[in-house]
Amino acid sequence: xxxxxxxxLKPGVQINIKDVSYYPDAVKNVYFCExxxxxxxxxxxxxxxxxTNDFKKLSRIx
Numbered sequence: 001x002x003x004x005x006x007x008x009l010k011p012g013v014q015i016n017i018k019d020v021s022y023y024p025d026a027v028k029n030v031y032f033c034e035x036x037x038x039x040x041x042x043x044x045x046x047x048x049x050x051x052t053n054d055f056k057k058l059s060r061i062x
Contacts, residue, residue, distance in 0.1 A: 015039050018036050018037050029053045031051045032049075033050075034046060049061055
């Protein structure tokens with residue numbers, strides 16, 4: 001997730017992931033994840049994402 005965020009952010013913005021919560025969904029073969037972090041401008045936030053079981057595809061939910 002850290003790599004994904006750094007590839008998709010505006011230039012000059014950094015995100016530091018501090019906490020991750022996740023649970024698997026066996027029916028859809030994905031993990032639902034919630035990432036807590038902050039950026040270099042002293043702003044905190046939450047990113048929700050769906051990640052495939054093989055960790056090859058990530059979709060931001062929110």
